[in-house]
Amino acid sequence: MAIGSVQEYFKKWGKDKDILEFVTSSATVELAAQSIGVEPARIAKTICFKNGEGAMLIVTAGDTKTDNRKFKDEFGFKAKMLTPDETLQYTGHAVGGVCPFGLENDIPVFLDKSLKRFVSVYPACGSSNSAIKLTCEELHKYSQNKKWIDVGKGWEDK
Numbered sequence: 001m002a003i004g005s006v007q008e009y010f011k012k013w014g015k016d017k018d019i020l021e022f023v024t025s026s027a028t029v030e031l032a033a034q035s036i037g038v039e040p041a042r043i044a045k046t047i048c049f050k051n052g053e054g055a056m057l058i059v060t061a062g063d064t065k066t067d068n069r070k071f072k073d074e075f076g077f078k079a080k081m082l083t084p085d086e087t088l089q090y091t092g093h094a095v096g097g098v099c100p101f102g103l104e105n106d107i108p109v110f111l112d113k114s115l116k117r118f119v120s121v122y123p124a125c126g127s128s129n130s131a132i133k134l135t136c137e138e139l140h141k142y143s144q145n146k147k148w149i150d151v152g153k154g155w156e157d158k
Contacts, residue, residue, distance in 0.1 A: 002092055003125055005104075005126060006019065008102060009101045020036070021127075022131075026124065027097070029063075032062075032124070035131070036122055042062065043061075044060070045064075046058070047081065048081060048087045050086075052077075054105075055086070055105070056110065057091070058112060059109065059111050059123060061115050061155055063155045064152035064155045065152065065153050070153070074151055089104075092126075096127075097125070098124060100123070112148075112151055112152045113150050114155045120133050120134060
């Protein structure tokens with residue numbers, strides 16, 4: 001189970017015991033928000049994109065969609081999401097539990113500025129019924145964020 005790799009990953013910071021596990025599914029933004037009891041925007045969703053022959057992860061606020069123009073301006077190529085099978089292959093996490101922690105491969109991680117409006121956010125932890133509460137500074141550190149980017153849309157007016 002991928003949550004095991006995330007628990008192991010967080011041990012080096014003593015954060016493995018902070019992982020929340022739910023009896024209900026948290027596989028979507030809405031289900032995660034219900035399980036945790038927060039607004040959906042505070043769910044830090046991880047999206048997997050093709051990056052040449054490899055993959056990359058972008059973590060955004062739960063109410064944010066990818067702006068294709070901003071993505072292309074930032075990275076120089078068109079946004080193309082990985083299939084569920086590719087996502088599992090590159091990250092070691094199945095869709096519904098994808099996160100930037102305990103990854104199967106060394107994949108670049110980018111955090112979208114839509115997250116910065118919150119004191120804390122809740123990314124998944126490798127399974128469809130897990131999350132962890134992190135500040136944006138902690139998320140930056142633990143995800144090994146390459147840089148903060150602006151590729152989101154739909155959240156600015158909220």
